[in-house]
Amino acid sequence: MPEGHTLHRLALDLSRDLAGAKLSVSSPQGRFDGVKTLNGKKLIDATAVGKHLFLNFKSAVVHIHLGLFGRFKRHANPPPDARPATRLRLLGPEHAWDLSGPTRCEIADKAQLEALRARLGADPLDPKATPETAWAKMHATSRAIGAVLLDQSVISGIGNVYRAEILFLLGIHPETPSREITRAKFDDLWALAASLLARGVKERRIVTTPAVPGKRATKATALYVYKRDRCRNCGGPIRKFKLGARTMFACETCQPKPKETKTRRARQRDE
DNA sequence: AGCATATGACGAA
DNA sequence: TCGTCCTATGCTC
Incomplete structure (x- = not known):
């Protein structure tokens, strides 16, 4: 499903479930290297530009691109055991979100985020975008x-x-x-x-x-x-x-x- | 069980 | 233009 609408929908849903909460962050698959940095930290919100998703923590931003295969799955808390391929699990007070198969899932610094924005064309879903x-x-x-x-x-x-x-x-x-x-x-x-x-x-x-x-x-x-x-x-x-x-x-x-x-x-x- | 397929993007040549 | 990476699903045998 990952075209632009999917990422904007996810940004809304993730924000609704997890924004403002301190999250338990894990990587059952082990391939997300931001666990230490983010575990227990507060998520401000999630936002999207084009097909890119951003998890805006107080201290850092996670940049996610689903590619062709990436998916998020939502679970009630407590969630079932994560599948082995789960790259990232975000556990909030009421819900858990599991990410599998993303092309990208990494902590991005300011320069990287800026470069990304500069590379992306206008997003029709951005109310401030001009064509x-x-x-x-x-x-x-x-x-x-x-x-x-x-x-x-x-x-x-x-x-x-x-x-x-x-x-x-x-x-x-x-x-x-x-x-x-x-x-x-x-x-x-x-x-x-x-x-x-x-x-x-x-x-x-x-x-x-x-x-x-x-x-x-x-x-x-x-x-x-x-x-x-x-x-x-x-x-x-x-x-x-x-x-x-x-x-x-x-x-x-x-x-x-x-x-x-x-x-x-x-x-x-x-x- | 095994295979084909998929809404994406990158780097090599 | 091609090969590559990533995972889940739904078919066929």
Whole structure:
């Protein structure tokens, strides 16, 4: 689940359960080296930027990136024995949170945090974020828009599911050169990303189809194109292909290819 | 039991 | 562009 909405949801939930408390911190797996520094220390809160999560202790900040496999599990206190792969266990008064499989989980100093922030593009979930830099970057490259949307230094928080769904909803073919996106389309994209991510935080999952009152979206109804065989809108076949090292899903009826300016790769593939 | 798969990102070449 | 790292799940045999 780890796209931007997951980390922002986690920041809220971790803050709700653990903020203000002195935590018992452990690493059943043994691969988190901040246990000594943090055990018994008070957590101020948890925050998120893009796909990065920060545990803000009074004395230090833990930087967590879930990568593809990282997960948090919540338990009531007292929690069950931790699985051996548990990298980090945070035990608060009422709840325990177990982290497994993260790409990153380390104490970060000021310089590291600053470098990270400098590297990340604007996060649509940040109410203070402005899209000007993202627009400038997007407008300045001929890379495929589908690849640019995964680039966390342009916009942070969008992952493989959101990129497919956002491009579908905007009717943009993923191989469209980024610089051909108009300012008006970009503004739509930014607003859509913000609203979908916010909805993801609220619903605790990615949902891009219209809400049906009284019904919860299921795996079968939540998305238009991602991992589907048929387009939820027109019923046509979904094309599945690699783009930016990940699997892209698109309906080429609802997302027509840009005219003449095919990418070189697309041309090669078609011949 | 074993294998394929996954919503991510990095470094080497 | 490829290999690599990290773990859990759900399939197939």
